[in-house]
Amino acid sequence: MKAIVCTKYGKPDVLKIVAIEKPIPKDNEVLVKNFATSVTVADCRVRGFDVPASFWLPARLALGLFKPRKSILGSELSGIIEAVGKNVSRFEAGDEVFAFSDHKMGAYAEYVCVAENDCIALKPENLSFEQSTVLSFGGITALYFLKKGRVSKGDKILIYGASGSVGVYAVQLAKYFGAEVTGVCSTGNLELVKRLGADFVIDYTKTDWAELNEKFDVIFDAVGKTGISQIIKTTKPNGRYIHLVATPFTELKIRWRLLSSKLKFIGGTYNSAIANEYIHFIKKLAVEGVIKPVIDKQYCFDEISLAHEYVDKGHKKGNVVITITDLRRSAMVDKA
Numbered sequence: 514m515k516a517i518v519c520t521k522y523g524k525p526d527v528l529k530i531v532a533i534e535k536p537i538p539k540d541n542e543v544l545v546k547n548f549a550t551s552v553t554v555a556d557c558r559v560r561g562f563d564v565p566a567s568f569w570l571p572a573r574l575a576l577g578l579f580k581p582r583k584s585i586l587g588s589e590l591s592g593i594i595e596a597v598g599k600n601v602s603r604f605e606a607g608d609e610v611f612a613f614s615d616h617k618m619g620a621y622a623e624y625v626c627v628a629e630n631d632c633i634a635l636k637p638e639n640l641s642f643e644q645s646t647v648l649s650f651g652g653i654t655a656l657y658f659l660k661k662g663r664v665s666k667g668d669k670i671l672i673y674g675a676s677g678s679v680g681v682y683a684v685q686l687a688k689y690f691g692a693e694v695t696g697v698c699s700t701g702n703l704e705l706v707k708r709l710g711a712d713f714v715i716d717y718t719k720t721d722w723a724e725l726n727e728k729f730d731v732i733f734d735a736v737g738k739t740g741i742s743q744i745i746k747t748t749k750p751n752g753r754y755i756h757l758v759a760t761p762f763t764e765l766k767i768r769w770r771l772l773s774s775k776l777k778f779i780g781g782t783y784n785s786a787i788a789n790e791y792i793h794f795i796k797k798l799a800v801e802g803v804i805k806p807v808i809d810k811q812y813c814f815d816e817i818s819l820a821h822e823y824v825d826k827g828h829k830k831g832n833v834v835i836t837i838t839d840l841r842r843s844a845m846v847d848k849a
């Protein structure tokens with residue numbers, strides 16, 4: 514089968530397509546013929562080893578000292594189950610599924626094995642494989658942090674980075690939980706964020722949100738551009754500050770500064786065990802049309818370096834998809 518490998522840290526052109534052995538599912542695994550994957554910020558971070566200097570050593574120990582430990586990147590996938598291990602009871606061959614392999618990666622490949630109890634669910638029938646693929650990374654992350662922040666009816670939430678893959682789901686989910694949503698993004702994304710349901714939008718290139726004299730119950734920062742003085746000034750007593758991109762060191766600094774306030778800080782990374790549960794909730798909301806995936810650009814498998822170059826710029830709108838099998842083309846070939 515074909516797979517994209519990353520055998521050294523570097524620019525997008527380190528990614529190469531190679532032929533490797535098709536995997537064989539273990540007893541508790543399903544073998545998915547993968548139709549679409551995505552390029553997330555996490556894939557680009559690993560490929561380019563783009564981490565803060567203070568985090569260099571722990572990150573190298575975690576990701577691989579001299580090269581990425583997981584040579585096949587990609588965490589989102591969707592496709593059809595081709596085979597199941599002998600102990601699998603929840604899925605069968607022919608099921609259409611989408612899955613999130615998280616830090617195990619491996620989704621830049623034509624076939625992927627996923628344990629049936631990992632983060633995998635039946636694909637929403639109303640969505641394409643491409644759309645289903647991009648539900649999990651942003652959707653699960655947004656859901657996890659909004660739940661940790663107990664976002665609920667009547668809360669005023671500011672979502673900084675409202676047009677990114679986490680942001681587009683955070684806006685839709687916060688509205689679903691009954692919050693009043695203010696989305697912060699650049700000029701070109703204002704319409705998108707409004708369309709996703711934000712009550713108010715702020716263009717960060719023109720307006721300093723912290724100077725607007727507004728008080729929020731929750732600040733959700735998916736970019737890492739909010740400062741602690743801004744947070745203290747703009748958050749109600751007992752407010753929550755959700756920060757998705759803090760290193761352990763910045764987290765410590767924030768927690769220290771907040772010691773004398775009643776603000777609750779929520780950082781760290783989502784818990785993978787919970788992700789396995791949340792994928793089913795995300796699927797349900799997608800089927801009901803509560804959340805809609807946003808696809809910015811779609812590339813073919815052999816355009817992976819171009820896709821990484823685009824995501825590296827840090828301004829994608831929602832998600833970037835990689836089509837592994839062009840279903841329309843395969844259908845035509847089958848017919849012929």
Ligand SMILES: NC(=O)c1ccc[n+]([C@@H]2O[C@H](COP(=O)([O-])OP(=O)(O)OC[C@H]3O[C@@H](n4cnc5c(N)ncnc54)[C@H](OP(=O)(O)O)[C@@H]3O)[C@@H](O)[C@H]2O)c1
Pocket residue numbers: 553554555650651654673674675676677678679680698699700702717735736738756757758780781782783827828829831
């Ligand atoms: N803690 C966790 O468990 C966890 C999980 C997943 C992701 N993350 C992190 O969350 C972050 C967001 O991920 P993502 O997938 O949503 O990224 P993304 O799709 O690349 O989105 C990036 C966002 O940043 C905004 N942005 C870029 N430069 C900006 C600037 N100078 N000022 C204000 N906004 C700016 C972009 O908006 P414009 O284009 O409008 O500028 C865009 O909305 C990443 O850093 C990722 O590593 C953390």
